[in-house]
Amino acid sequence: MNVLVLNCGSSSAKFAVIDPSTKAEHVSGIAQRLGSSEASLDWKVNGTKQSRPLPGAGHEAALRAVVGLLKDLGLADALLGVGHRVVHGGSKFSGSMALTPEVLAKVEECIPLGPLHNPPNLVGIRLATELLPGVPQVGVFDTAFHQTMPAVAFTYPVPFEWQDAYGVRRYGFHGTSHRFVARQALLVAGLPERDHAIVTAHLGNGCSCAAVRDGRSLDTTMGLTPLEGVMMGTRSGSVDPAIIGHVAAALDQPERKVLDALNKQSGLLGVSGLSNDMRTVEEAAANGHPRAKLAFDIFCYVLAKAIAGLVVPLGRLDALVFTGGIGENSTAVRAAVVGRLAFLGLALDPALNAAQVRGRSGPITRAGATPQAVVVPTNEELMIAMDTAEIAGRA
Ligand code: ADP
Numbered sequence: 001m002n003v004l005v006l007n008c009g010s011s012s013a014k015f016a017v018i019d020p021s022t023k024a025e026h027v028s029g030i031a032q033r034l035g036s037s038e039a040s041l042d043w044k045v046n047g048t049k050q051s052r053p054l055p056g057a058g059h060e061a062a063l064r065a066v067v068g069l070l071k072d073l074g075l076a077d078a079l080l081g082v083g084h085r086v087v088h089g090g091s092k093f094s095g096s097m098a099l100t101p102e103v104l105a106k107v108e109e110c111i112p113l114g115p116l117h118n119p120p121n122l123v124g125i126r127l128a129t130e131l132l133p134g135v136p137q138v139g140v141f142d143t144a145f146h147q148t149m150p151a152v153a154f155t156y157p158v159p160f161e162w163q164d165a166y167g168v169r170r171y172g173f174h175g176t177s178h179r180f181v182a183r184q185a186l187l188v189a190g191l192p193e194r195d196h197a198i199v200t201a202h203l204g205n206g207c208s209c210a211a212v213r214d215g216r217s218l219d220t221t222m223g224l225t226p227l228e229g230v231m232m233g234t235r236s237g238s239v240d241p242a243i244i245g246h247v248a249a250a251l252d253q254p255e256r257k258v259l260d261a262l263n264k265q266s267g268l269l270g271v272s273g274l275s276n277d278m279r280t281v282e283e284a285a286a287n288g289h290p291r292a293k294l295a296f297d298i299f300c301y302v303l304a305k306a307i308a309g310l311v312v313p314l315g316r317l318d319a320l321v322f323t324g325g326i327g328e329n330s331t332a333v334r335a336a337v338v339g340r341l342a343f344l345g346l347a348l349d350p351a352l353n354a355a356q357v358r359g360r361s362g363p364i365t366r367a368g369a370t371p372q373a374v375v376v377p378t379n380e381e382l383m384i385a386m387d388t389a390e391i392a393g394r395a
Contacts, residue, residue, distance in 0.1 A: 002026065002075060003385040003392075004132075007085040008124025010116060011035060013059060015066050017075045018385040026075055028381070031062035041065050045073065059120070063127045081136040082128045083388030085176070085380070086121045088114025089141030090167060096144065096387040099125055099137040107139065113167055113224070136392040140384045145175030146210070146217045153219040153313060170228075172210065172220035174202045180383040181323045181376040182212040188361055188374045189319040197314035199307050202378065203333070204324035205233040205276065209303070211310040218313040221306050227263055231302045233276035236266035271295035278326045278333065300333055304340035317344055317371040322364075323378040329357050334364060338373050346373055 001021070007014040016028035029043025031054065039057040043050055054065055070076040084099070090110040097103045104125065111118045129137055146154075154170040155163065162168035178200045185191070185198055198212045207230050210220040221229030221237075231237045239262065248255040261270075269276040272295035274284055281299075284292035311317045320341070326333055331353050338348045346365055353364040356375040365373045 001080040003080050003388045004082045005381045005384045006082055006124050006128055008120045010120050013062050016381045018382060020385040020389040023382060027073055034058055034062055059123050060127055063131060067131045079135050081138050081388040081392030083138050083140055083384040084125050086139045087117035087142045089143045093141045093144045094147035096138055096140045096391055098391050099139050138388040138391045140176055140387050142173045142175050143171045145179045146172030146220050148216040149219055170223045173222045173226045174208045176380045176383045177202045177378040178210040181321050181378050184376045185319055185321045185374055188376055189372045191318055197316045197318045198321060199310045200321045201327055202324045203326035207232045209306050209310055211313045213314055219310055230306045231299045232267045234264050234267045234269045236262045268295045278330055282332055300336035304337050319371055320373040322375050328375055328377050345371055
C-alpha cells in the first residue's frame, strides 16, 4: 500500500509516493518556482527524470498537476494516506497525528511560531483533502520529536512569563530526520534499543544536532526558530542577540532587516563571501581562499563545540551520527569535527571516512573504538510515509 508524502513550502511542493512496507519510492518530484512564469513540475520515475512547465501555476494548479501525474502513473487509487510535513507544531504535538478538524485548528494556532512555513503547509493539507477525497491526511511535525526535552533544556533564561504569553521556549526542528537516523544508527553501530546515548548531526542547508537517549530527544541546537544553534549555509546560528540592535542602529534600518541578514546572508555565505554551498566553500578553501577556509573552520569548530555540549544531557557518548547533504558527503567536515572531538575517544579511520559517501551508511571510526562515529543517510519522506501508514492503518 502506498502513501503520498507532501511537503508544501512557500514557492514549492515536494512529493513522493512511497510503499512504507517495502521502502520502494514509486515516484518523487517537486513543483517549484510556484507563482512565477517559470513554474515547473519535475519528477523522477524508475531513475528517469522528466519535467513539464506549469507557467503561472500556484499551489492549487501545481497539486492538481501532481494528482494528475499520479493518476497517469496508476498511483492515485488505493492510497493508504497522505503524509504532510508540518514545520511548527509548537508544544501541541509530541507525535504524528491524523489531521482532524480539531488538529488542523491547533496547527493554525501555531502560525505565529512558524509564520513562513505553517501557512503553505496548511494550503497543502487543504488542497490534498479536496483533491483526494476520502484519503486519510496525517501531519508529521518537525518539532514533535523534541517534545521529550526536559524543562532545563527547553526553557530560555528570560522573563518566565514569556513562555506562556508568547510561546518563547526551545522547540527544535529536523525532528523527523533526527528520529529516523537515530533509529537507523542503532543497526549501523550495533547499539541496544533500550540503552543508548547518541548525538545526531543533521547537516544540510539548515543544520542542527540533537542528543538522543534511548530513542528520546533530550536537547537540540535549534530553538524557538531554526535560526539558533550551529552555523549553517546562510543562517548564522547562535550569535549575541545584541548584534541585531547594534547593526540596526549603525545602518539606521529596522531590526527585522538585520534579522533577515542573520537568516539569509550569514553562515557559510556570510563568512566566505562566496556561497552557501559547502562544496563551493571546500573547493575555494582548498585553493587558498582565506575567507572560505575561515568559513569552513568556523563551521567545524562550532559544530564540534555543540556536539561536545550535547554529551552533557546524555551523560556519555556511544555514537555520533552524521547525516544531511554535508554529513553524508563531506569527508573533510567529518574529519575535522571528529578530529576536534578526539578527547571524547573518537578516532577516525580515514579509509572508512572516504568510503561512506553518496548514500552509503557505515562507521567512519576505527573498528572496536568507542564512541563510534557513523554516517546514516536521512530519509524524511520514508519516515513520514511510515508514520502515515501506521496512523491511517489505525483509523
Ligand atoms: P537540504 O537541507 O536543502 O535538504 P541537503 O541535505 O541536500 O540540503 O544538503 C545540502 C548541502 O550539502 C550543501 O551545502 C551541499 O554543498 C552539501 N553537499 C552535498 N554534497 C557534498 C559533497 N560531496 N561535499 C561537501 N558538501 C556537499
